[in-house]
Amino acid sequence: MIVEARGVTIRYPRSGRPALRDVSCRVEARRLIAAVGPNGSGKTTLVRALSGLLPLEGGTVTVGGRDVASWPRDEFARVVGVLPQREEVLFPLRVAETVMLGRYAHLGPIAAAGDADRAAVSDALKRCDVAELSERPVDSLSGGEWQRVRLARALAQAPQVIILDEPTASLDVRHEMELFELFRRLTDGGLATLVITHHLNLAARFADYILLLSGGELVAEGSPREVLTRETLSRVFQWPVAVTSWGDGCPQIVPLRSGERES
Amino acid sequence: MGEFISILPGQRARMVWMLPWVVAGAASCGQATALSGSLRVVDDAGDTVGVAAPARRIASLIPATTELLFAIGAGDAVVGRTAWCDYPAAAAAVPNLGDGIGPSLEAILSVRPDLVLLYNSSRNGETATRLRQAGIPSLLLNTDALADVGRIARLLGRVSGRQREADSVAAAFDTALAAATVPAGGNAPKVLLLVWEQPPMTVGRGSFLSELVERAGGRNLFDDVAASAGAVSIEAVATRDPDLILTASEGPAAFISRPEWQVVRAVRERRLLQVGGSEFNRPGPRAPAAIREITGRLRVVAR
């Protein structure tokens, strides 16, 4: 299953410049794409566009070759798992119940949850390392645990494509690394993955492909080495950076303090 | 009620130039005071009010007093009435001042009354005070029961200078009432007084309609209720099994065709009496006739 955007242009109502202009990307199996860019560059808009939530002013978004608008929502949810940045917790459920919500797209309104669904839930819980929390209410979880539960819910959808919007925001180093290792494992296992992140260094370490957005436009795309260069990043983020190398040439970005110079 | 001095013709000239001082004194007290040559009346709210008798411009804001004023021949002294004063027909010619409860002060003042009659409710207390402060005597009166008819008639007679007519009206009323009253017997038919259909509402033993029915030889189905009005359940009605249903609402009785009412025998057998005239909701000289009408109907039911 491939999710592809071609020349997508989106303008929010009552807004001057387009939120996305002529952006193309291809999310396919065994490839982990990281979309990075400054605040307001259109990363979340891209997530919404790929999910079929926004009307397009120009271009197309197709899922499995079909226009995304022709996909009924429950059918889409069986194939693509999307984890938005925010959600509310009005009536706190337990972890296992929350992850079961991911199975609703498969169950429909009437069918009761069966063994297959319970197996999918427990598998997702294990993969995200939250199995021992399954009876805990979600409002008692830490930030990292809650993120992993949400991810487990998306995995319970048994998707072929997974799109994550800032999944490691406000997580500590350990949980960031654990999550990205998990994304890498899932992608290597066959998933098509798109991660929106502002962690340039994590993107550099884990992603196969980088999309660099700025002002709604795709200013650069390619491998981390190609995209994450000093000139490009300093220009796009409007801050001086130095780029070092780690391991086998993986770029790592060091923002410079005022007065500092690259050594 | 106290009556001090009746005004003699010779004293009038003296009063005319004393008046400004007296009015000033009255205004500074903020209360009605006894004018020399006037009546002191204690109204039903317990206030003592000085009334310059005979009052020639009476704003009668109670349908019962309007009726009585015309009955005692003081109809030309009535300069204002409420929208509900529908009897006698001659009252229609009198200016309509609107509501009797919480009336418009402007409307009252516009007819320049020298006496205002208000129903004794707490809302009218304020109105009465303000009118008195403006120098217009106002009386708060209870006109709820048959016992009030004679008493109020006589009071109206005194303030309008028609004592003789008032006394004869009151006496005639007492006689007619006694004649119309059926002595209390053992087998009084039970009557449901239905004053509202949805939800079903009735009136308790102290109300005027209840009094009429009792005097007509019937028994209020809910005479154990002291409250003046309240919603009742159809179950209670069915259990008590009235012999007659008396409705005081306007228009055809829609409730008799409703399914939930069929459980009441009087509805199934169509034992209904509809009373529409205003003589059934206010005490007045027409009450004996009203009682007779109910008595006749009860006799039909008893057969």
Place this chain on the structure above:
Amino acid sequence: MSRGHLALLLLAVAVSLVVGLSAGTVPLSPGQVWAGLRSAGAPAAVIVREVRAPRVLLAFLVGGSLGMCGAALQAMIRNPLAEPYLLGLSGGAGLGAVLAIASRAAGPWAVPVAAFIGALGAVALVYRLSLVSGRRLDPRVLLLSGVVVGSFFIALMSSVMVLSDSAATRNAFLWLLGGFGSSSWQSLAVFAAYAAIPLGMLLLNARGLDLLALGEEPAQHLGVDVDRTMRVVYVCTALLTAASVAACGIIGFVGLVVPHAVRTVARPIHRTLLPLVFLAGGCFLVLCDVVSRVVVRPLELPVGVVTALVGVPLFALLLRRTLA
């Protein structure tokens, strides 16, 4: 909800039905009630069969419907204070009833039907107002529009009442305070037949409600057609509530308090929550109706008064428990 809690709820339902049939102007023992139900000749038969049975069943149905609507709205609007009547219904129903009374519309069904139409009219207006950018039902705007439209209609209704010179119109609010005094097998059948479909539709959308409670975007990502689900839930709750007003006037607090009470002991998964709220709401309203019949007998209190008097302290208690 644990087995024990469920058993308790079912017991409460049974008890409330028995109490509803036994209590009233003439107190009957459960034995007399049973005799009356079984044979038409028993002394209590008429009262039990013709007066109390339809009344108790209608109160149960209405209470259950209002409770379920409250639970559905609280999830859909993501606001725990949501109540069926926030949709602007009371004002619309009141205006409809008052206009029917003022125009002396004939027939015993005139006022309920007019109230029903008025309620739906208000709902349609609120819906239109809440269509932000022409397409989407915005929950925040829904709440505001409901309050505003409701107040507007109540103002209209009050004007009509005050300016009218007919005693009937001036006292029209008595109908609105209502109650179950006019229940009959006929009105019960009409309500039951009518409520079946909206209730069924709400149950069908139970999973959608679980997801809507997370927010519109997460719900969409998990497979809900948010527009369609919100429209269906909105229309169903509007129909059910309008029908309740037509059947028994304006009864508040049931839709607000009962869902919260049930959530203190049951999981907030709507597939099980909605039926439980139905049972609890039915039970609650039957008992409130008993109180309204008994406390000042042989007079009756309006049921809406009793639900408020009971509902408010109950709500305060619930708040303490959840915040503690």
